[in-house]
Amino acid sequence: MTLTAFGPDFPFAYDDWLRHPAGLGSLPPERHGSSIAIIGAGAAGIVAAYELMRLGLRPILYEAGRFGGRLRSEVFEGTTDVIAELGGMRFPASSAAFFHYLDRLGLETVPFPNPLTEAAGSTVIDLEGETHFARTADDLPPLYREVADAYAAALEEGADFAALRRAVIDRDPARIKDIWDPLVRMWDERTFYDFVTASASFRGLGFRHREVFGQVGFGTGGWDSDFPNSMLEILRVNLLGLDDDQRLVIGGVQQMPKGLWHDAPACAHWPEGTTLAALNGGATRGRVAALDREPEGQIRVTDRWGRRDRYDAVVVTCQSHLLTTSIRTEERLFDQKLWMALDRTRYMQAAKTFVMVDRPFWKDPDPVTGRPLMSMTLTDRLTRGTYLFDNGPDRPSVICLSYAWMTDALKVLPHSAEKRVDLALQALGAIYPGVDIASHIKGEPICISWEADENFLGAFKGALPGHYRYNHRMYGHFMQGNMPPEQRGIFLAGDGISWTPAWVEGAVQTALNAVWGVMTHLGGQSAPGNPGPGDIYPERGPVALT
Ligand SMILES: Cc1cc2nc3c(=O)[nH]c(=O)nc-3n(C[C@H](O)[C@H](O)[C@H](O)COP(=O)(O)OP(=O)(O)OC[C@H]3O[C@@H](n4cnc5c(N)ncnc54)[C@H](O)[C@@H]3O)c2cc1C
Numbered sequence: 001m002t003l004t005a006f007g008p009d010f011p012f013a014y015d016d017w018l019r020h021p022a023g024l025g026s027l028p029p030e031r032h033g034s035s036i037a038i039i040g041a042g043a044a045g046i047v048a049a050y051e052l053m054r055l056g057l058r059p060i061l062y063e064a065g066r067f068g069g070r071l072r073s074e075v076f077e078g079t080t081d082v083i084a085e086l087g088g089m090r091f092p093a094s095s096a097a098f099f100h101y102l103d104r105l106g107l108e109t110v111p112f113p114n115p116l117t118e119a120a121g122s123t124v125i126d127l128e129g130e131t132h133f134a135r136t137a138d139d140l141p142p143l144y145r146e147v148a149d150a151y152a153a154a155l156e157e158g159a160d161f162a163a164l165r166r167a168v169i170d171r172d173p174a175r176i177k178d179i180w181d182p183l184v185r186m187w188d189e190r191t192f193y194d195f196v197t198a199s200a201s202f203r204g205l206g207f208r209h210r211e212v213f214g215q216v217g218f219g220t221g222g223w224d225s226d227f228p229n230s231m232l233e234i235l236r237v238n239l240l241g242l243d244d245d246q247r248l249v250i251g252g253v254q255q256m257p258k259g260l261w262h263d264a265p266a267c268a269h270w271p272e273g274t275t276l277a278a279l280n281g282g283a284t285r286g287r288v289a290a291l292d293r294e295p296e297g298q299i300r301v302t303d304r305w306g307r308r309d310r311y312d313a314v315v316v317t318c319q320s321h322l323l324t325t326s327i328r329t330e331e332r333l334f335d336q337k338l339w340m341a342l343d344r345t346r347y348m349q350a351a352k353t354f355v356m357v358d359r360p361f362w363k364d365p366d367p368v369t370g371r372p373l374m375s376m377t378l379t380d381r382l383t384r385g386t387y388l389f390d391n392g393p394d395r396p397s398v399i400c401l402s403y404a405w406m407t408d409a410l411k412v413l414p415h416s417a418e419k420r421v422d423l424a425l426q427a428l429g430a431i432y433p434g435v436d437i438a439s440h441i442k443g444e445p446i447c448i449s450w451e452a453d454e455n456f457l458g459a460f461k462g463a464l465p466g467h468y469r470y471n472h473r474m475y476g477h478f479m480q481g482n483m484p485p486e487q488r489g490i491f492l493a494g495d496g497i498s499w500t501p502a503w504v505e506g507a508v509q510t511a512l513n514a515v516w517g518v519m520t521h522l523g524g525q526s527a528p529g530n531p532g533p534g535d536i537y538p539e540r541g542p543v544a545l546t
Pocket of ligand 1: 042
């Protein structure tokens with residue numbers, strides 16, 4: 001068995017559910033063709049819409065900004081295939097439900113050029129003005145190995161890691177819960193930094209080791225921006241291999257939502273060849289401005305042009321704080337405890353700065369050292385992470401000059417794209433003094449600050465200590481059997497609802513929960529022999545903290 005994102009909070013095999021020959025379930029025939037509103041055409045919205053269409057419903061998509069949401073592959077002007085991945089860009093192989101859709105669409109992936117991987121070729125780590133060149137972790141000074149070993153030991157000591165990982169790989173729900181549920185109680189209210197400093201392995205080392213860990217971390221690099229987060233967030237990343245074995249989608253990840261929009265799977269009720277695009281008349285509707293409960297019980301969706309439509313069910317996939325800032329949402333649609341969770345959910349900031357260059361010049365050998373002119377670079381300077389995307393010899397290639405989070409992202413927030421590039425080149429100039437990166441740049445830079453866009457107001461959730469209860473309320477909201485009638489029929493999905501924010505797999509899994517929720521809300525049921533997430537939830541759902 002291989003490692004997949006199975007649990008740990010709710011160990012349910014979404015990939016098996018999707019692949020089962022019996023399908024996901026069925027609806028009473030009189031429900032076929034009913035319209036369901038889906039707010040947001042990102043990964044969660046499109047996946048929910050696609051599966052609801054397969055069940056014989058008519059999903060109507062509303063999108064306030066760009067189709068694909070945080071799966072945004074921006075093509076450099078004047079080219080057709082030179083791409084900057086502005087949102088999700090590296091997809092761990094353990095994202096089994098997400099890869100189900102990539103496979104369905106025939107999208108191919110290659111290893112992502114992460115630090116110290118073969119795909120990167122070489123890596124430069126520059127901390128406190130000291131620069132190390134490495135092809136693998138073994139080329140780094142012993143301190144780096146000590147840091148990596150200390151974190152591995154801390155995971156073992158604080159989270160019974162090897163046994164828990166084994167249980168996830170074996171897809172053994174009982175064993176996972178035996179180990180994970182006590183960890184929830186132990187670590188929900190403690191930070192990642194606390195976990196590191198409290199561990200025996202790091203206590204034996206000095207501050208410098210903790211500092212280097214913050215800058216270089218594990219897997220893809222610097223994790224210090226997550227130091228204030230609840231340790232549970234980080235444990236899930238480690239446990240599910242989310243920072244390991246990551247893949248880049250050839251041609252851009254936005255092909256996934258676009259592909260599902262035009263794909264024609266076999267569907268109940270609908271004729272062969274039916275697509276989401278066709279059911280939506282070729283285009284999504286615009287921004288949802290209001291959500292209300294009709295006196296007759298249906299949910300009224302008003303778009304920003306004043307058009308009102310009534311639905312028996314609505315799936316909301318936008319970031320949860322937009323239910324307060326962007327959509328006038330009737331308060332009684334949610335319980336006050338859920339409102340607390342939706343509004344307290346904390347989103348992190350992220351900024352990326354890309355340039356297109358004439359060719360992968362960084363591979364040229366340095367005349368003095370013989371090493372490549374530039375390498376994938378991790379640094380404590382402003383840029384933090386610099387990634388190199390080789391599109392082939394003598395072809396325009398791409399440099400992500402900077403990918404940064406939190407304070408490092410805020411440092412560039414008010415600045416223009418050109419200023420961001422200047423700042424990044426200044427930082428990289430100190431690491432590579434003889435390399436004239438600017439002379440290779442073509443066209444205009446492409447930059448993003450997700451927190452500056454009113455349709456997001458942040459990049460992705462980053463749960464703080466004590467937020468487990470909020471996650472629990474939002475994630476479990478698709479189980480509506482015991483809710484008062486005025487709260488039923490509206491379903492939450494997406495990155496902010498999931499247990500693994502910042503990873504598209506979580507967005508997809510929550511979309512599938514919402515699909516089950518809508519199906520049963522409309523009187524449908526799971527296919528015989530293929531129980532869905534809501535059928536299993538009562539016995540295996542996430543542990544509740546009192
Ligand atoms: C910088 C960054 C890096 C990331 N890196 C990775 C990675 O490497 N690997 C990985 O697996 N994941 C990564 N992710 C996470 C991944 O991109 C997300 O989990 C996923 O794309 C979220 O999909 P979603 O459908 O939940 O939300 P979204 O994609 O945000 O979709 C919600 C949609 O709702 C729309 N909307 C907002 N308000 C309204 C309204 N009023 N009416 C109608 N529509 C509205 C928005 O415009 C948006 O399109 C990254 C995300 C970011 C931002």
